[in-house]
Amino acid sequence: MPPDTEPIEGNWYEAIEDGARFFVVTVDEEEGIVELQHDDGATEEITLEAWYEADLVAISPPDEVALFDDLAAQDDEAQGCRQTENPEDDVWGEPLTELDE
Numbered sequence: 001m002p003p004d005t006e007p008i009e010g011n012w013y014e015a016i017e018d019g020a021r022f023f024v025v026t027v028d029e030e031e032g033i034v035e036l037q038h039d040d041g042a043t044e045e046i047t048l049e050a051w052y053e054a055d056l057v058a059i060s061p062p063d064e065v066a067l068f069d070d071l072a073a074q075d076d077e078a079q080g081c082r083q084t085e086n087p088e089d090d091v092w093g094e095p096l097t098e099l100d101e
Contacts, residue, residue: 005056007034007048012062016055021062 012023025035025043032048039062046054 005052005058007051012059013056014059016057021059023061 007024007027009024009027012021014021020038022036022038022044025037027034027048029048033045034048034051036044036046038044
């Protein structure tokens with residue numbers, strides 16, 4: 001068994017079959033479980049048996065900037081939602097009005 005196919009916590013791997021990229025979060029040898037986190041943030045548990053049956057290759061960690069491009073775009077969209085046509089209509093910085101009791 002090549003050493004690069006061993007599940008090592010914190011290392012990144014790519015599935016040759018479908019190109020899925022993930023890193024190993026934990027390896028529980030007693031339970032026979034490997035916990036993975038994919039580059040889209042989704043987590044998954046697989047058995048050690050399934051790990052060794054998969055055609056995997058160790059890879060370098062992906063570029064962190066590329067991983068967060070989608071999040072940055074979502075942040076830009078969210079900031080655009082708060083803008084108003086007339087800055088005087090923007091009440092985000094205004095104190096709350098008192099409520100009658």
